[in-house]
Amino acid sequence: MPELFHVVTADEANARLQSLLTLLDRAEELPLHAALERVLFQDLHAPCDLPAFPRSTMDGFAVRAADTFGASEGLPAYLTLCGEVTMGRQADLRVGSGQAARVHTGGMLPPGSDAVVMVEHTQAVDATMIEVVRPVAVGENMLPVGEDVRAGALLFARGHRLRPQDLGGLAGVGLTTVCVVARPRVALLATGDEVVPADTTPGPGQVRDINSYTLAALTRRVGGEPVLCGIAPDDKATLRRMAVAALATADVLVVSAGSSVSTRDMTAEIIASLGQPGILVHGVAIQPGKPTILAMADGRPVFGLPGNPVSAMAAFELFVAPTLRRLQGAGEALSAVTTARLARNIASKPGREDLVPVRLERRADQLWADPVFGKSNQIYTLARADGIVRVPLDQSGLYADALVEVRLF
Amino acid sequence: MPELFHVVTADEANARLQSLLTLLDRAEELPLHAALERVLFQDLHAPCDLPAFPRSTMDGFAVRAADTFGASEGLPAYLTLCGEVTMGRQADLRVGSGQAARVHTGGMLPPGSDAVVMVEHTQAVDATMIEVVRPVAVGENMLPVGEDVRAGALLFARGHRLRPQDLGGLAGVGLTTVCVVARPRVALLATGDEVVPADTTPGPGQVRDINSYTLAALTRRVGGEPVLCGIAPDDKATLRRMAVAALATADVLVVSAGSSVSTRDMTAEIIASLGQPGILVHGVAIQPGKPTILAMADGRPVFGLPGNPVSAMAAFELFVAPTLRRLQGAGEALSAVTTARLARNIASKPGREDLVPVRLERRADQLWADPVFGKSNQIYTLARADGIVRVPLDQSGLYADALVEVRLF
Numbered sequence: 026m027p028e029l030f031h032v033v034t035a036d037e038a039n040a041r042l043q044s045l046l047t048l049l050d051r052a053e054e055l056p057l058h059a060a061l062e063r064v065l066f067q068d069l070h071a072p073c074d075l076p077a078f079p080r081s082t083m084d085g086f087a088v089r090a091a092d093t094f095g096a097s098e099g100l101p102a103y104l105t106l107c108g109e110v111t112m113g114r115q116a117d118l119r120v121g122s123g124q125a126a127r128v129h130t131g132g133m134l135p136p137g138s139d140a141v142v143m144v145e146h147t148q149a150v151d152a153t154m155i156e157v158v159r160p161v162a163v164g165e166n167m168l169p170v171g172e173d174v175r176a177g178a179l180l181f182a183r184g185h186r187l188r189p190q191d192l193g194g195l196a197g198v199g200l201t202t203v204c205v206v207a208r209p210r211v212a213l214l215a216t217g218d219e220v221v222p223a224d225t226t227p228g229p230g231q232v233r234d235i236n237s238y239t240l241a242a243l244t245r246r247v248g249g250e251p252v253l254c255g256i257a258p259d260d261k262a263t264l265r266r267m268a269v270a271a272l273a274t275a276d277v278l279v280v281s282a283g284s285s286v287s288t289r290d291m292t293a294e295i296i297a298s299l300g301q302p303g304i305l306v307h308g309v310a311i312q313p314g315k316p317t318i319l320a321m322a323d324g325r326p327v328f329g330l331p332g333n334p335v336s337a338m339a340a341f342e343l344f345v346a347p348t349l350r351r352l353q354g355a356g357e358a359l360s361a362v363t364t365a366r367l368a369r370n371i372a373s374k375p376g377r378e379d380l381v382p383v384r385l386e387r388r389a390d391q392l393w394a395d396p397v398f399g400k401s402n403q404i405y406t407l408a409r410a411d412g413i414v415r416v417p418l419d420q421s422g423l424y425a426d427a428l429v430e431v432r433l434f
Numbered sequence: 435m436p437e438l439f440h441v442v443t444a445d446e447a448n449a450r451l452q453s454l455l456t457l458l459d460r461a462e463e464l465p466l467h468a469a470l471e472r473v474l475f476q477d478l479h480a481p482c483d484l485p486a487f488p489r490s491t492m493d494g495f496a497v498r499a500a501d502t503f504g505a506s507e508g509l510p511a512y513l514t515l516c517g518e519v520t521m522g523r524q525a526d527l528r529v530g531s532g533q534a535a536r537v538h539t540g541g542m543l544p545p546g547s548d549a550v551v552m553v554e555h556t557q558a559v560d561a562t563m564i565e566v567v568r569p570v571a572v573g574e575n576m577l578p579v580g581e582d583v584r585a586g587a588l589l590f591a592r593g594h595r596l597r598p599q600d601l602g603g604l605a606g607v608g609l610t611t612v613c614v615v616a617r618p619r620v621a622l623l624a625t626g627d628e629v630v631p632a633d634t635t636p637g638p639g640q641v642r643d644i645n646s647y648t649l650a651a652l653t654r655r656v657g658g659e660p661v662l663c664g665i666a667p668d669d670k671a672t673l674r675r676m677a678v679a680a681l682a683t684a685d686v687l688v689v690s691a692g693s694s695v696s697t698r699d700m701t702a703e704i705i706a707s708l709g710q711p712g713i714l715v716h717g718v719a720i721q722p723g724k725p726t727i728l729a730m731a732d733g734r735p736v737f738g739l740p741g742n743p744v745s746a747m748a749a750f751e752l753f754v755a756p757t758l759r760r761l762q763g764a765g766e767a768l769s770a771v772t773t774a775r776l777a778r779n780i781a782s783k784p785g786r787e788d789l790v791p792v793r794l795e796r797r798a799d800q801l802w803a804d805p806v807f808g809k810s811n812q813i814y815t816l817a818r819a820d821g822i823v824r825v826p827l828d829q830s831g832l833y834a835d836a837l838v839e840v841r842l843f
Contacts, residue, residue, distance in 0.1 A: 057632070057647055058650060058662075061651045078638065080641075084695050110639070111627075111639075112639070112692075113627040113628035114638070114639045115637070129694035129696070129697075131626070131811070132628065168809065168811065168812070172812065173812040173813060173814050180817070188651070189647075189652045189655065190743075190747060190816035190817050190843055191817050192647040193651075193816070194644075194814055196642055196646075196647040197642055199633065199635070199642055201632050201633040217540070218520075218522040219521045223466070223605035223608060227486065229523070229542065230519070230520075230542040232606075237605075238467065238598075238601040239598045239602035241467060242597070242598030253467075259521065285539040285541075286493050287493075287538070288521075288538075332540070334599075359772060360769035363768060364772070385768055390839075392773070400581075402491055402540070402577065403582040404484075404582060404603045404606050405484070405583045406582075407602070408599050408600050410599070411768055430799075433769050434598055
């Protein structure tokens with residue numbers, strides 16, 4: 026019998042689930058070097074000014090700007106050298122009126138000075154005196170205290186995903202450990218009497234487990250920690266026992282259901298029994314991925330994904346990935362989506378969203394998306410693709426040359 | 435004194451270095467679950483057909499297509515049930531003329547059959563007979579042996595970076611360990627009398643080490659393994675000793691030179707002395723990053739990056755990142771670059787390439803790049819940015835609304 030379910034749109038399905046999610050409240054304290062791509066658990070404020078002292082941005086001479094006003098090649102200002110600031114040391118001298126102190130890029134400006142003259146704009150007269158041939162304004166060629174960031178300022182808000190430059194910014198103010206959101210633990214349970222571990226030799230009629238590998242990798246991509254829970258047979262008691270055990274160890278459960286209707290029905294029944302409120306969505310207006318199940322079991326999201334590898338990946342991207350981001354309180358990485366020009370028409374039925382694998386190719390200055398056609402049970406359809414284009418529900422297709430958003434795999 | 439060097443373009447600088455690089459010849463054998471984003475060391479061919487047996491893609495009945503020709507609601511074809519194929523088992527029956535066997539999605543087609551009739555297009559007459567109300571063609575609703583991939587076919591070539599779908603494809607044919615290129619070891623040596631470890635409290639005139647954090651993270655992003663070699667003082671003998679030791683442990687050496695001209699000169703002298711042929715480029719027509727040094731020391735690339743955090747990151751992206759990709763034999767990840775529309779004019783001097791940090795913002799359906807102005811010694815300039823736009827050498831700027839390529843940090 027065909028499956029009977031109330032199909033909803035992908036947006037509606039996500040809205041139902043996302044409204045019930047709360048932020049993960051587990052944190053980890055990590056050294057900065059281990060925190061790349063991790064998500065901040067709390068707002069971070071600057072514990073000090075950066076720079077902590079007035080810093081020269083040039084090699085040259087610290088001066089009082091007023092002493093250089095009007096200086097030119099024809100009428101230089103003459104300043105007396107009062108010493109040199111050693112790098113990494115307190116500037117233990119003072120620049121008085123008519124004086125100049127030698128400074129290096131990154132060195133401290135001595136008290137009394139308020140600007141730096143570049144060495145290129147000076148001429149040594151003798152060992153004790155220089156000519157300045159161009160004026161400088163107050164604050165020129167230097168960074169005042171706190172110019173980069175001020176003590177107490179908000180550096181990054183909770184939910185910020187740490188990038189290389191952010192780690193540098195935290196190092197600069199001495200925050201060398203950070204408190205990040207724990208990785209959501211995602212239990213992955215494959216099902217199907219025909220599915221065997223990938224490292225065994227399948228018997229007649231058997232196939233190797235693919236989804237545990239693709240879904241574990243996608244989980245890692247969005248900051249989750251996959252927990253591999255094996256392969257359940259199409260036996261209700263065993264599947265239920267394994268699903269309960271998997272959910273007990275994790276924040277999220279993802280079951281890649283068998284591909285036949287009867288095993289999918291069994292999966293739905295078991296998911297419904299795992300906790301309250303149970304199934305929120307059974308059936309989404311997408312192709313592939315229609316029989317996807319979204320549920321909540323006592324505060325933990327549970328997904329029933331179709332067993333076909335292409336459908337499973339597409340449904341993961343559409344529903345599980347945003348859930349994992351929401352649990353971490355993080356937005357989507359800019360690198361997850363790109364824009365390309367469609368190389369060919371894509372036909373689609375209105376009333377459902379089509380998820381079309383595309384291969385990307387850079388020709389001249391333009392990125393082109395070329396649809397890869399293939400059946401959703403063929404993993405190499407996706408191995409030939411770089412990402413997925415969503416054809417909206419209300420459109421009967423997309424024309425060649427249209428600019429499309431590509432979600433990268 | 436101003437530094438005297440022969441400035442070359444960024445493209446010319448890269449060409450000089452890249453022509454001397456050879457692929458890294460160290461490999462690692464990894465389980466598939468640990469191989470995400472790693473680069474293949476050798477071509478991989480399929481050891482078997484996928485699928486290994488003819489597979490149904492629907493719930494229904496395996497039949498001889500010829501028996502259904504002409505079938506319709508008004509004139510159904512009557513077929514005798516000869517059994518059911520159990521999932522994950524050998525189909526130990528045979529479909530003869532006028533017969534049908536019940537099959538499930540993903541199950542094996544029995545010998546004798548050459549197509550599958552969807553259950554929706556049948557009607558049970560009694561326990562032993564079905565009506566078929568639509569004809570099927572040979573091969574319909576099934577995957578023949580090797581349809582996804584054929585035994586012996588090239589799956590992925592050397593240099594391919596493994597994505598989630600690729601891991602799935604390898605699992606599908608039983609390749610659960612893969613031979614990947616070892617991560618290039620990148621020695622990172624900071625220099626400067628004023629630089630102290632980020633986890634210490636700087637004294638007057640001292641600053642915390644930022645570059646070791648940003649460059650280590652950028653190294654990881656392109657698949658390299660950072661080796662932190664500490665902070666060398668502005669002392670020739672010590673710096674040389676530390677540079678030699680650092681290079682001995684690594685495939686690539688990156689020195690983030692002090693910011694003053696004198697320490698940069700010293701760095702250049704030491705880099706020149708590390709091996710043959712020595713310095714290839716000293717000075718690049720980019721802003722920031724002009725004093726960048728590219729060298730080869732007895733087969734190993736050596737970089738002298740400017741000490742300012744922004745310059746160091748920009749020069750790393752422009753020169754070190756492509757070198758690390760080349761050593762691994764890998765192309766650039768599609769996710770490393772995106773396209774955006776410029777929110778404001780950017781002015782630039784012709785004759786040099788400007789590297790402008792931009793913040794990206796999605797407004798309506800369009801990604802906008804808004805230039806972030808700030809001095810190159812301010813790390814928070816970059817922490818407010820998401821990537822960098824290159825303003826070409828021969829242009830005096832870019833206009834607002836232009837489509838630009840953004841290299842994401």
